[in-house]
Amino acid sequence: MPAHVDTDLPNIIELRNVSQSYDGGENWIIRNLNLLVEDKPDQGQFVVILGMSGCGKSTLLRYIAGLQDPTEGDVLVHDRPRGADNRVSMVFQQYSSLPWLTVLDNVSLALRYKGVAAKERNDKARELIELVGLKGHEEKFAQYPTLSGGQLQRVAIARSLIANPEIILMDEPFGALDINTRLQMQDLLADLWLRFHPTVVFVTHDISEAVYLGDDIYIMKSAPSRFVEHIKVDLPFHRTRDTKRDPHFVELVREVEDRMVKVASIEE
Numbered sequence: 001m002p003a004h005v006d007t008d009l010p011n012i013i014e015l016r017n018v019s020q021s022y023d024g025g026e027n028w029i030i031r032n033l034n035l036l037v038e039d040k041p042d043q044g045q046f047v048v049i050l051g052m053s054g055c056g057k058s059t060l061l062r063y064i065a066g067l068q069d070p071t072e073g074d075v076l077v078h079d080r081p082r083g084a085d086n087r088v089s090m091v092f093q094q095y096s097s098l099p100w101l102t103v104l105d106n107v108s109l110a111l112r113y114k115g116v117a118a119k120e121r122n123d124k125a126r127e128l129i130e131l132v133g134l135k136g137h138e139e140k141f142a143q144y145p146t147l148s149g150g151q152l153q154r155v156a157i158a159r160s161l162i163a164n165p166e167i168i169l170m171d172e173p174f175g176a177l178d179i180n181t182r183l184q185m186q187d188l189l190a191d192l193w194l195r196f197h198p199t200v201v202f203v204t205h206d207i208s209e210a211v212y213l214g215d216d217i218y219i220m221k222s223a224p225s226r227f228v229e230h231i232k233v234d235l236p237f238h239r240t241r242d243t244k245r246d247p248h249f250v251e252l253v254r255e256v257e258d259r260m261v262k263v264a265s266i267e268e
């Protein structure tokens with residue numbers, strides 16, 4: 001089955017026949033994997049990747065971020081080989097802020113690298129810090145336990161937004177959070193997404209989170225990995241906590257769960 005639907009919209013991310021081996025081709029962790037994400041500039045896209053631990057989800061994000069090249073195949077952004085000028089940012093599973101810098105300096109860092117003047121980058125950083133609910137914490141060091149786990153992920157999200165990225169890659173960003181903080185962060189992310197409309201590629205193990213946030217859900221099969229299922233989430237564009245009580249939401253969660261079970265049982 002095709003792992004995507006190709007319409008007339010322009011493409012923003014494409015993984016084309018991507019394969020990964022770490023032993024010179026004896027074993028393939030990922031084999032002929034394809035993924036196409038189309039560009040909806042005024043709306044954004046929210047793509048969720050589900051798959052068993054070790055199947056290569058983080059690896060795919062590293063390809064798109066330009067942190068790793070596949071052994072074979074192409075990684076394209078806007079139909080061209082991924083390059084340094086692509087506006088891509090990443091939120092890692094582990095807290096990825098720099099603990100020796102303050103919240104303000106962490107959030108403004110990407111603009112500092114770009115040579116933006118101090119006043120301008122700090123003003124923009126303060127705006128984002130307020131937006132992610134951290135006003136008053138600007139001068140604290142971005143480290144645990146000075147900031148809680150949820151607050152550190154807010155810093156990471158503000159950091160990822162500052163350079164106005166087209167693509168944000170999120171690798172299980174809420175995996176280490178308690179359930180209440182996780183729900184708050186999901187709502188924060190849903191709001192930020194509506195405001196900035198980037199293309200988000202989001203990895204999670206939580207099916208309810210996948211359905212709540214995603215437009216498209218792709219399920220990976222491992223050994224060797226490739227996408228085998230695509231579920232279009234036909235819920236209202238703007239989602240609230242009430243969406244989770246909608247019978248259709250519950251039905252979609254069940255459908256994704258069933259397909260995950262089916263994928264796990266596919267024989268090679």
Ligand SMILES: Nc1ncnc2c1ncn2[C@@H]1O[C@H](COP(=O)(O)OP(=O)(O)OP(=O)(O)O)[C@@H](O)[C@H]1O
Pocket residue numbers: 022029051052053054055056057058059060
């Ligand atoms: N340098 C390496 N040498 C050998 N194998 C590697 C190397 N780097 C990654 N792998 C393997 O690649 C596979 C994919 O890893 P990856 O971290 O992408 O999985 P994942 O789907 O993100 O898993 P999780 O859900 O646990 O985060 C794993 O089986 C891992 O052991």
Ligand SMILES: [Mg+2]
Pocket residue numbers: 057058059171
């Ligand atoms: Mg991973």
